[in-house]
Amino acid sequence: MSTPLVSLQDLSVQFCGSRTASALNEVNLELGAGEVLGLLGESGSGKSVTLRTLLRLHPERTTKIQGRMLVDGQDVLALKGRALDLYRGGTVSMVFQEPGLAFDPVYSIGQQITESIRAHAAIDETAARAQALQMLERVQIPQAKRRFDAYPHELSGGMRQRAMIALALACQPKLLLADEPTTALDATVQIQILLLLRELQRETGMSVIFVTHDIGAAVEVADRIAVMYGGRVVEQGPVSQIVRTPRHPYTAGLLAATVGTENRGQPLLAVPGSPPNLAALPPGCSFAPRCVHASERCRREVPPLLSLGRQALACWHPIMPLAEAA
Amino acid sequence: MNTPSYSQNPAQDRGGPAQPLLVVRDLKKHFPVRGGPLEKVKKFVHAVDGVSFSVPKGKTMGIVGESGCGKSTTARLIARLMAADSGSMVFDGEGVEEFGGIRLKEFRRNLQMVFQDSFASLNPRLTITETIAYGPRVHGMPAAEAMRQAHALLARVGLAPEQFASRYPHELSGGQRQRVNIARALAFDPRLVILDEAVAALDKSVQAQVLNLLQELKAERQLTYLFISHDLHVVHYISDYVMVMYLGQVVETGPVDRIYGQAAHPYTRALLSAVPSMDPDKRTQASPLAGDPPNPINPPSGCRFRDRCPHAHPVCEAKTPGLIGIADEPSHQAACHLNDPASGHPAALTEIQP
Amino acid sequence: MSASLELSLPAAAVAAPASQPSRSYWLVVWRQLRRDPMALAAGLVLLLIIGAAVFAPWLAPADPYKASMLKRLLPIGSPGFLLGTDELGRDMLSRLMHGGRLSLLMGVVPVLAAFGIGTAIGLLAGYIGGKVNMIIMRVLDVFYAFPSVLLAVAISGALGPGMSNSLLALTLVFVPQVVRVAESVTTQVRQLDYIEAARMSGASAFSIIRVHVLGNVLGPVFVYATGLLSVSMILASGLSFLGLGVKPPEPEWGLMLNTLRSAIYVNPWIAALPGALIFVTSIAFNLLADSVRSAMDIRR
Numbered sequence: 001m002s003t004p005l006v007s008l009q010d011l012s013v014q015f016c017g018s019r020t021a022s023a024l025n026e027v028n029l030e031l032g033a034g035e036v037l038g039l040l041g042e043s044g045s046g047k048s049v050t051l052r053t054l055l056r057l058h059p060e061r062t063t064k065i066q067g068r069m070l071v072d073g074q075d076v077l078a079l080k081g082r083a084l085d086l087y088r089g090g091t092v093s094m095v096f097q098e099p100g101l102a103f104d105p106v107y108s109i110g111q112q113i114t115e116s117i118r119a120h121a122a123i124d125e126t127a128a129r130a131q132a133l134q135m136l137e138r139v140q141i142p143q144a145k146r147r148f149d150a151y152p153h154e155l156s157g158g159m160r161q162r163a164m165i166a167l168a169l170a171c172q173p174k175l176l177l178a179d180e181p182t183t184a185l186d187a188t189v190q191i192q193i194l195l196l197l198r199e200l201q202r203e204t205g206m207s208v209i210f211v212t213h214d215i216g217a218a219v220e221v222a223d224r225i226a227v228m229y230g231g232r233v234v235e236q237g238p239v240s241q242i243v244r245t246p247r248h249p250y251t252a253g254l255l256a257a258t259v260g261t262e263n264r265g266q267p268l269l270a271v272p273g274s275p276p277n278l279a280a281l282p283p284g285c286s287f288a289p290r291c292v293h294a295s296e297r298c299r300r301e302v303p304p305l306l307s308l309g310r311q312a313l314a315c316w317h318p319i320m321p322l323a324e325a326a
Numbered sequence: 327m328n329t330p331s332y333s334q335n336p337a338q339d340r341g342g343p344a345q346p347l348l349v350v351r352d353l354k355k356h357f358p359v360r361g362g363p364l365e366k367v368k369k370f371v372h373a374v375d376g377v378s379f380s381v382p383k384g385k386t387m388g389i390v391g392e393s394g395c396g397k398s399t400t401a402r403l404i405a406r407l408m409a410a411d412s413g414s415m416v417f418d419g420e421g422v423e424e425f426g427g428i429r430l431k432e433f434r435r436n437l438q439m440v441f442q443d444s445f446a447s448l449n450p451r452l453t454i455t456e457t458i459a460y461g462p463r464v465h466g467m468p469a470a471e472a473m474r475q476a477h478a479l480l481a482r483v484g485l486a487p488e489q490f491a492s493r494y495p496h497e498l499s500g501g502q503r504q505r506v507n508i509a510r511a512l513a514f515d516p517r518l519v520i521l522d523e524a525v526a527a528l529d530k531s532v533q534a535q536v537l538n539l540l541q542e543l544k545a546e547r548q549l550t551y552l553f554i555s556h557d558l559h560v561v562h563y564i565s566d567y568v569m570v571m572y573l574g575q576v577v578e579t580g581p582v583d584r585i586y587g588q589a590a591h592p593y594t595r596a597l598l599s600a601v602p603s604m605d606p607d608k609r610t611q612a613s614p615l616a617g618d619p620p621n622p623i624n625p626p627s628g629c630r631f632r633d634r635c636p637h638a639h640p641v642c643e644a645k646t647p648g649l650i651g652i653a654d655e656p657s658h659q660a661a662c663h664l665n666d667p668a669s670g671h672p673a674a675l676t677e678i679q680p
Numbered sequence: 681m682s683a684s685l686e687l688s689l690p691a692a693a694v695a696a697p698a699s700q701p702s703r704s705y706w707l708v709v710w711r712q713l714r715r716d717p718m719a720l721a722a723g724l725v726l727l728l729i730i731g732a733a734v735f736a737p738w739l740a741p742a743d744p745y746k747a748s749m750l751k752r753l754l755p756i757g758s759p760g761f762l763l764g765t766d767e768l769g770r771d772m773l774s775r776l777m778h779g780g781r782l783s784l785l786m787g788v789v790p791v792l793a794a795f796g797i798g799t800a801i802g803l804l805a806g807y808i809g810g811k812v813n814m815i816i817m818r819v820l821d822v823f824y825a826f827p828s829v830l831l832a833v834a835i836s837g838a839l840g841p842g843m844s845n846s847l848l849a850l851t852l853v854f855v856p857q858v859v860r861v862a863e864s865v866t867t868q869v870r871q872l873d874y875i876e877a878a879r880m881s882g883a884s885a886f887s888i889i890r891v892h893v894l895g896n897v898l899g900p901v902f903v904y905a906t907g908l909l910s911v912s913m914i915l916a917s918g919l920s921f922l923g924l925g926v927k928p929p930e931p932e933w934g935l936m937l938n939t940l941r942s943a944i945y946v947n948p949w950i951a952a953l954p955g956a957l958i959f960v961t962s963i964a965f966n967l968l969a970d971s972v973r974s975a976m977d978i979r980r
Binding site: 042043142156157158159186187188189190191192194195213214215216217219220239240243253254256257258259263264267268269270271272274275 | 501531
């Protein structure tokens with residue numbers, strides 16, 4: 001594979017406070033240019049932390065980051081000052097879960113997008129406004145000219161999310177991070193936003209990391225899926241392989257627990273137990289306490305992430321080993 | 327203090343098996359929108375606008391819809407947490423708080439609710455056992471017995487009393503808290519349980535556990551469920567009957583297979599096709615609907631869905647469609663002119679391409 | 681999907697997260713306070729002052745009322761008079777200790793009374809809501825609109841001098857403030873789902889308020905009330921200074937500040953002593969209140 005756009009190597013993040021929580025534990029991820037990666041997981045899996053770390057959004061004082069992060073050839077952890085400001089928004093941008101919270105309520109959305117454009121490029125107000133309006137039209141906001149001067153609270157949920165996507169794409173980033181962008185939206189709006197993201201990704205050729213707990217949303221948008229659990233990547237692969245023939249017991253459990261149209265009338269194959277406590281992770285595989293296949297080795301040793309081609313797996317007793325074709 | 331003795335549930339099955347457990351007729355609730363003192367025309371939020379349905383005993387009725395459709399308000403009206411503007415409600419053949427009907431406090435033992443926010447549903451200052459025991463004690467159960475029952479319920483919902491009895495809500499995970507909420511509802515020995523997005527905020531793996539628990543409890547205790555959700559997959563899994571709401575009205579209702587297999591209302595079809603595909607080779611190519619769900623303030627005349635409906639016709643604005651039976655299944659009803667040959671809609675009863 | 685999956689487990693197998701035994705909220709607050717050095721220091725100082733005041737009749741070296749024109753304004757450290765004497769020759773140390781009883785009383789009692797009355801009114805207004813709430817709050821707003829000092833002086837002046845009158849005046853000043861906090865918290869709590877769940881249980885409004893609302897309202901109101909202690913002390917001393925509270929020859933710090941005014945040019949240190957005590961006590965109350973506030977704000 002040619003040089004990937006994003007490369008996370010042995011990335012570990014710890015939050016220090018009255019207790020220390022290991023949010024990420026030696027995460028290894030790679031993303032090529034123009035690829036869409038779906039990051040799947042539940043609470044405490046570390047998926048949102050990964051995105052925030054990519055943008056260096058954590059407070060410096062209480063966060064310990066180890067490992068390497070390379071985005072578009074830059075060492076993200078070494079960025080400072082102006083370089084970091086340009087990186088945020090210019091190279092990497094983010095779309096958040098709650099569209100209402102990402103906007104400042106006292107400025108119109110047009111003003112905020114214009115401000116973002118001018119922070120990254122030295123162009124005058126009129127040109128920036130024109131570009132901002134263009135962005136609003138691109139995200140298919142009806143009557144964009146009128147909505148340009150609207151305040152965030154005057155827009156509906158779906159509109160706000162489109163406006164946030166416009167804000168994120170205003171400076172043409174190479175990588176877009178989407179943190180559960182459709183979770184808070186209604187079903188009919190959700191599919192519109194997912195299709196919009198897919199279309200914009202095809203048009204601009206940018207890479208996307210799409211975080212979600214909804215497998216359906218990931219299937220619609222992603223080329224590859226990485227499953228996270230307890231701050232680690234446990235499985236990675238093309239979306240069809242993950243969905244049809246999962247290798248890791250957690251992935252399989254997640255798919256089995258997803259209510260579909262076939263299991264009506266039967267008890268669901270639920271994964272027992274609860275997501276792990278990040279302040280007190282078990283010594284071995286973090287999924288071992290809930291895994292039916294767990295052995296002594298699983299409880300003692302953390303399985304390493306082994307990769308083969310486009311797939312990766314971290315498990316001592318997978319359902320289907322990595323070497324076997326899916 | 328003179329506490330009344332705790333009797334067995336006063337409302338045993340009085341109506342017989344054929345009597346629906348709950349019959350709601352023409353429920354209405356409008357909230358006034360506060361404008362300035364100079365506003366002449368008063369605006370109302372038509373949260374619930376003429377909702378009628380019935381729930382058979384021992385079945386699960388799923389209610390689906392998007393934001394602004396009124397499903398949560400309907401739940402609260404049925405639960406008597408707020409007063410309806412008009413409409414009637416009959417529980418197992420008897421009215422509530424009406425002449426010759428059940429008193430409100432007794433009624434409370436029959437109908438309980440599990441809310442969406444598991445954390446906000448529990449008093450942070452009480453242990454979970456105290457929370458579960460509170461309800462029965464209000465109805466006269468002696469404290470010791472209430473605690474014993476609370477322990478038994480905790481065990482039944484999967485929380486070992488030795489470990490969990492003296493815990494506080496903040497020491498539990500979301501799934502565990504929701505189990506406590508279910509135990510609290512069961513403490514009354516109710517007949518109808520309203521689940522208002524009860525599993526929406528849970529992780530998928532935990533959601534499956536709680537759904538299994540709900541199914542088991544329903545079989546064990548002959549419960550009837552009203553399951554409100556925006557998640558169509560979950561509703562399909564758990565419901566026997568489904569009701570689809572839009573802007574405060576019922577647009578379609580019927581057995582779950584009919585709704586999911588042969589939906590007769592354009593909105594239901596749009597909703598079903600808006601669910602993301604699980605097959606990477608067959609991804610959704612076009613969105614079934616454009617725009618956002620509209621605001622329930624001063625809704626459009628006639629059919630409320632006509633602004634977004636691909637089959638809209640002038641008759642949809644002129645005449646409000648009522649619920650009409652579909653084909654050979656009397657319990658399957660939809661409010662759309664397309665199903666009514668007498669409506670005047672040119673495409674009525676022709677094969678509709680979704 | 682692989683058919684060899686066997687992940688289902690009986691419903692009863694839910695693992696408890698490994699954690700410490702659960703403790704009640706107030707116990708956790710207490711432990712947090714014990715670890716806070718500021719709280720410990722302030723607490724110690726207050727303990728000393730309150731102890732000296734409470735045990736004054738037994739600990740005070742001299743009779744606080746015994747005057748002697750010969751021994752007027754003796755400086756600090758004079759033999760037999762550790763902190764000197766005041767303008768009428770009375771022992772300062774004894775007068776300060778006895779004065780502490782009245783000053784502290786006048787500081788604490790109004791806050792306690794306002795806490796009780798204010799919480800009750802606030803709970804009622806917040807829970808009932810609607811028009812009743814509006815009427816209660818608007819009536820109290822009238823009182824709230826006056827600056828505390830002005831209001832205290834006005835009510836005190838109207839009622840006449842004397843300790844019980846100034847206690848009443850101070851209580852009346854603080855009740856609207858406490859009601860405001862209590863009503864606001866009650867309104868917030870009332871909207872939470874567990875109150876709806878309690879209503880669904882068929883409980884009476886009284887039971888719901890007692891079991892569910894009160895416990896959650898007391899916390900924030902308590903924090904607010906502890907913040908009022910220092911204000912109350914200073915207001916009480918102020919009233920006495922103005923001649924509206926305690927009457928001479930009763931020792932009381934505010935009153936002593938007034939009577940010692942003329943001695944500022946002769947012996948400024950003695951004149952400053954009552955003021956210093958007021959200062960130290962109210963700062964200690966303030967710091968303690970701050971620590972209580974942070975202890976109660978524990979992240980869940």
